[in-house]
Amino acid sequence: MSLVAGRGPLSGDPAGWFSPPIPPDVVYLEPHPRRVQAFRDRRLMIDTERALLVHRRGRPLSYVFPAEDVGDLPTEPEPEAPGFVHVPWEAVDTWLEEGRELVHYPPNPYHRIDCRPTKRRLRVSAAGTPLVDTDDTLILFETSLEPRLYVDPKHARTDLLRRSETSSYCNYKGFATYWSAVLDDLVVDDVAWSYEDPPPESLPIKGFLSFDAARADVVAELPLT
Numbered sequence: 001m002s003l004v005a006g007r008g009p010l011s012g013d014p015a016g017w018f019s020p021p022i023p024p025d026v027v028y029l030e031p032h033p034r035r036v037q038a039f040r041d042r043r044l045m046i047d048t049e050r051a052l053l054v055h056r057r058g059r060p061l062s063y064v065f066p067a068e069d070v071g072d073l074p075t076e077p078e079p080e081a082p083g084f085v086h087v088p089w090e091a092v093d094t095w096l097e098e099g100r101e102l103v104h105y106p107p108n109p110y111h112r113i114d115c116r117p118t119k120r121r122l123r124v125s126a127a128g129t130p131l132v133d134t135d136d137t138l139i140l141f142e143t144s145l146e147p148r149l150y151v152d153p154k155h156a157r158t159d160l161l162r163r164s165e166t167s168s169y170c171n172y173k174g175f176a177t178y179w180s181a182v183l184d185d186l187v188v189d190d191v192a193w194s195y196e197d198p199p200p201e202s203l204p205i206k207g208f209l210s211f212d213a214a215r216a217d218v219v220a221e222l223p224l225t
Helices: 200-205
Strands: 027-031 036-040 043-048 052-056 062-066 084-086 094-097 100-102 113-118 122-126 129-134 137-142 148-151 161-170 174-183 186-195 217-220
Touching: 043 062, 113 200, 129 174, 137 200, 161 186, 186 200
Parallel strands: none
Antiparallel strands: 027 052, 036 043, 036 094, 052 062, 062 084, 094 100, 113 137, 122 129, 122 217, 137 148, 161 174, 174 186
């Protein structure tokens, strides 16, 4: 997703610029020599190492496959790669890449997670109640996204946090658990999140908390962007 989403170079709000400018309809395709499998009703429909990745402005990152590698699934031809076809993500029940189950979109080989211990200060309060005030933080740099501070729960008022039923998924950080702040009779929903079982590249943030600036008062000492 990195080239086409967030502030990637092919997104609607790139962090940088091309010189000279590139055409707005430019498409980047590349071989993706990883084993991609797709299952529908427990039946193997795709099993190939010949997929291509398609980076197209304004569209999510997608696979295309040689037409002969696709089973009885709906397809759409890729104009920039004759003989290759798109398969709708929802056309199958399960996508795997090298045995790892995927959700929503393929992982991008250019997407990077970099977690660093830091002394950048983080202050968080909700409805005037302090939840965090520490400079013992971890900064997460993620391709095409703004950096974020995470904090060990020992530095947070976890006695005021209650796990909510909300969940989300990231191919690079795993399933997120959300936390609401319970302040007497006031509940601030989903004020924070954490990743309890992240993949290896994101292990440093396992169990750490990050806070939503749209739901709490967050003052984070972050790099200027």
